[in-house]
Amino acid sequence: MRELPLSKVYQLLEPGPVVLLTTARGGRANVMAMSWHMMVEFEPSQVACVVSGNNYSFAALRSAGECVIAVPARKLAAKLVQVGNCSGRDIDKFAAFGLTKLPAARVAPPLVGECFANLECRVTDRGFVNKYNLFILEVVKAWVDPAQKNPKTIHHRGYGTFVVDGPTIKLKSRMR
Amino acid sequence: MRELPLSKVYQLLEPGPVVLLTTARGGRANVMAMSWHMMVEFEPSQVACVVSGNNYSFAALRSAGECVIAVPARKLAAKLVQVGNCSGRDIDKFAAFGLTKLPAARVAPPLVGECFANLECRVTDRGFVNKYNLFILEVVKAWVDPAQKNPKTIHHRGYGTFVVDGPTIKLKSRMR
Numbered sequence: 001m002r003e004l005p006l007s008k009v010y011q012l013l014e015p016g017p018v019v020l021l022t023t024a025r026g027g028r029a030n031v032m033a034m035s036w037h038m039m040v041e042f043e044p045s046q047v048a049c050v051v052s053g054n055n056y057s058f059a060a061l062r063s064a065g066e067c068v069i070a071v072p073a074r075k076l077a078a079k080l081v082q083v084g085n086c087s088g089r090d091i092d093k094f095a096a097f098g099l100t101k102l103p104a105a106r107v108a109p110p111l112v113g114e115c116f117a118n119l120e121c122r123v124t125d126r127g128f129v130n131k132y133n134l135f136i137l138e139v140v141k142a143w144v145d146p147a148q149k150n151p152k153t154i155h156h157r158g159y160g161t162f163v164v165d166g167p168t169i170k171l172k173s174r175m176r
Numbered sequence: 177m178r179e180l181p182l183s184k185v186y187q188l189l190e191p192g193p194v195v196l197l198t199t200a201r202g203g204r205a206n207v208m209a210m211s212w213h214m215m216v217e218f219e220p221s222q223v224a225c226v227v228s229g230n231n232y233s234f235a236a237l238r239s240a241g242e243c244v245i246a247v248p249a250r251k252l253a254a255k256l257v258q259v260g261n262c263s264g265r266d267i268d269k270f271a272a273f274g275l276t277k278l279p280a281a282r283v284a285p286p287l288v289g290e291c292f293a294n295l296e297c298r299v300t301d302r303g304f305v306n307k308y309n310l311f312i313l314e315v316v317k318a319w320v321d322p323a324q325k326n327p328k329t330i331h332h333r334g335y336g337t338f339v340v341d342g343p344t345i346k347l348k349s350r351m352r
């Protein structure tokens with residue numbers, strides 16, 4: 001994995017890919033699928049996400065205050081759905097679906113080796129957790145896999161329907 | 177425009193398209209481009225978004241507490257960038273770029289006639305506005321244009337680069 005400047009994190013999350021979220025609690029790692037996330041600030045690199053209280057990851061994220069957001073490309077679509085269809089309460093999803101835990105540099109939850117990008121995050125604000133299950137995260141370290149060229153991300157449309165990235169277009173824009 | 181059940185709004189926003197955000201203040205409508213948004217709850221249909229304090233729309237959204245999120249398809253990409261490259265402080269963007277204002281049913285800001293979906297929203301929580309420019313919205317009415325079949329949405333990757341929806345894939349999922 002190659003380090004990515006934190007100022008470029010938004011280029012990964014802003015287009016709205018489904019991501020994996022890893023947590024760790026009592027020495028045990030877990031992973032879930034997540035689409036409810038958005039950028040909040042460029043620098044420091046802040047992200048908001050909503051994790052349902054029904055998800056086993058919720059308690060781990062709230063108590064440990066750390067996670068990794070891992071971005072899968074199209075080839076991981078089937079595993080992504082498997083991850084989303086079961087709970088870490090019942091099984092070790094990394095083992096069950098052949099996902100590789102790599103050590104993160106600054107947080108306890110693992111990176112996902114098969115993902116083309118991994119963002120190490122700390123919860124910096126729990127002020128909206130009780131009301132909306134909304135966490136404010138700061139990305140403290142970011143990694144990309146240089147071996148995955150032009151990865152196509154996956155976007156959730158509900159009930160097992162996903163749209164995969166298509167053509168890229170370039171337009172003269174002053175927007176960062 | 178055909179009405180869309182509010183329980184389906186997430187299927188539009190969850191995949192992370194760039195959207196247009198319309199506001200109205202003192203009888204004058206404005207429109208901006210926005211990518212920092214996410215779903216917060218299915219029902220009631222709640223959305224979070226971040227609008228920079230540098231944007232002319234910020235004050236209108238904060239004071240009037242209403243907006244429309246309009247979702248453009250690929251054919252609007254060039255106009256979308258034009259909207260993003262200038263400020264409503266200086267010009268009437270609807271007139272300048274040939275965007276059609278249609279009356280909304282429940283809020284003052286207009287729908288955008290050329291967009292394939294329009295979501296009428298009210299600000300329901302300003303608790304994170306001062307700290308993060310983050311607004312909690314409730315979608316109170318949603319519309320889709322039945323004449324636009326299988327619209328391809330646009331996703332911002334930064335600096336004028338956008339990725340357009342590609343193929344749709346279906347996988348057996350228990351995830352809503």
